[in-house]
Amino acid sequence: MVETVLNNLLTLEVMIGLVVGVVGGMVVGAMPGLSGSMAIALLLPITYSMSPVASLVMLMAIYTAAMTGGSISAILLHTPGTPANAATAMEGYPLTKQGRGLEAVGMSMLSSGVGGFLSALALLVIAPPLAMISLKFSEPENFLIAIFGLTVIGSLAGKSILKGLLMGTVGLLLATVGVDNVTGVMRYTFGSDFLVSGIQIVPALIGLFTISVVMGNCEDYKHANQSLLEKSNATLGTKCLPALAEIPHYFINWIVSSIIGIIVGILPGAGGSIGSWIAYDQAKKRSKNKEEFGNGSLEGLCACETGNNAVTGGAMIPLMTLSIPGSPAAAIILGGLLIHGLVPGSRLFTQQAPTTYSILVGFALSNVLMVIVGLLIAKYVVNVTKIPNAILMPVIVCLALIGAYAINGSMFDVYVAIFFGFIGYFMDRYDLSSAALILGLILGITAERGLKLSTVMAKGDLLGFFMGRPICVVILGLIVLSLVWPFISNYLDKRKALNAQA
Amino acid sequence: MSIKKLNADVWISIVLIAWSIWWYVLAGEFDNAEAEMWPKGVLALTVMFSIFLMISGIKKSLNSTESGEGDPKIFVGPIVSIIAIIIYALTMEYVGFFVATAIFCPVSMFLLGSRNWKAIIGVTAGLNLFVYVLFVTQLQLQMP
Secondary structure (H helix, E strand, O other): OHHHHHHHHOOHHHHHHHHHHHHHHHHHHHOOOOOHHHHHHHHHHHHHHOOHHHHHHHHHHHHHHHHHHHHHHHHHHOOOOOHHHHHHHHHHHHHHHOOOHHHHHHHHHHHHHHHHHHHHHHHHHHHHHHHHHHHHOOHHHHHHHHHHHHHHHHHHOOOOHHHHHHHHHHHHHHOOOEEOOOOOOEEOOOOOHHHOOOOOHHHHHHHHHHHHHHHHHHHHHHHOOOOHHHHOOOOOOOOOOOOHHHHHHHHHHHHHHHHHHHHHHHOOOOHHHHHHHHHHHHHHHHOOOHHHOOOOOHHHHHHHHHHHHHHHHHHHHHHHHHOOOOOHHHHHHHHHHHHOOOOOOHHHHOOOHHHHHHHHHHHHHHHHHHHHHHHHHHHHHHHHHHOOHHHHHHHHHHHHHHHHHHHHOOHHHHHHHHHHHHHHHHHHHOOOOHHHHHHHHHHHHHHHHHHHHHHHHHOOOHHHHHHOOHHHHHHHHHHHHHHHHHHHHHHHHHHHHHHHHO | OOHHHOOHHHHHHHHHHHHHHHHHHHHHOOOOHHHHHHHHHHHHHHHHHHHHHHHHHHHHHHHOOOOOOOOHHHHHHHHHHHHHHHHHHHHHHHHOHHHHHHHHHHHHHHHOOOOOHHHHHHHHHHHHHHHHHHHHHHOOOOOO
16 A cells, blocks of 8 residues: 555656645735635646546645745735634734744744644544444435535534525535436526536636635725735844754644644634634643733744644545535535545545545645745745736636636636626625535535435435434434534623623 | 615525525426425525525614615726626637737736736736646647
């Protein structure tokens, strides 16, 4: 197995994918307004012609590197590249103002690498046994797990659980377009041959995560030619990495923040921001130098960057074992897995084990490469924020449209991307979760097929049938918990606030 | 309460309910009763969630003193951009990707305020070259 994994990884294609993923992710992550999700969606069509290992390693490298890239602009410009870097900006920018910008960037790279690498190890250790549970899954479990995926991402991905669930059902409806797999009936095709095979996921992803961002950036079109870098005139200093003697000082911080990030990542929909803030909060509570927090603390920076990158591997655990993405970016990577015939579950770790382990080891390697590349190019990456939106947005549109076209060589897919971009803009604006919609679109067919076959197997008593299957009972319990959790959490927060006032 | 003060959630729910009714009617026309079962069930859920959203939106509208949607001028840029993207896609179909891009990129960069002609021409040429190398020579894609 080890030899096969090494043979799979040590190819020119994988190495190029790894470097493109790390550098590309870092550059995109450093640009405020652009996200790793967008970069993954944009590069998804290119992966069609690549091997599964090279393409998935590239996509996962983008995911983790974008999170790190976001810290560069957060530290040097006080502008978080991604929402997960907000805490980083709070600690990193004061360090830049003190002339220690390079030291802060170095700590960010190192911590991100540690968090990402440990989360990749957790993925390698936890995912295979967890995936074996899916061996016991039949159609009823598949149906319920699809519904569970939708309820968790609907509950946690946006501000409103109701809107999340609503978008999940809209995604399920859009998945009914095309030929029904069970009966062969055409549904909602409106006489168009293009819709017979349903709405293609990749153009929809490109629209929702790329064109909608372009539209959002055009809200402030009068300032589209201004660049962020003009704001910064700080010196960066000369020290880059912590001295060897300082490393033990951060060791506990790295381990604790990584564990927090991994656990948060496993919780579907929680995402990098939550991982980052919880790790930061815990580091502050443990620290002997609490007064430094908020004024440029390397400890705080270390915690939040370790925490947000540890989320990436954690988010892949439910994705690769049970098809439940832990974040919007993971939902897009699910699309990437399916494109290459890699269906999450036990098969990934049995029949397709060499490919899967190669991808996971590649993901771990990308975190190591990210530290090296990041330390080498961080000073230059910040220059990408010099590129004004006026230049950047048209380029993104061109790449998005040609990417959508490239999937089937069809202009129809281009219009699908534009359509989803249009509705995606309004969804973003009114806090309707794009991730829930795309997950509904991806899981719709599984859910429908699962329910139909379960109904046949149940012979009339569907609820009794579900209750007679232990795994179904557990998943039903999890569905109920995911639906009521936001209310419980809200109640606990209010109680905590009342207690604090008293 | 005037229509202007209605929260966006109310409008979203109205659009989704109307869409759901339309698709429910269409589902009734499917040749096989089994094929319409799932869409109808999901449509019922969509309507239910939309009604909840509408009620929540109405409550927000009643509690708010401000107009529901803020300044509509905010949508000018996004709407113009999507129209430009549609025109770009249509142009692509008739004159081909490379010519359409050679027109779309400089024009949109100029309209967005860039006056750096070296950057505009360089980026447009570089983008066309990149797409040609990657999609035409490497991926063997038949371009529009």
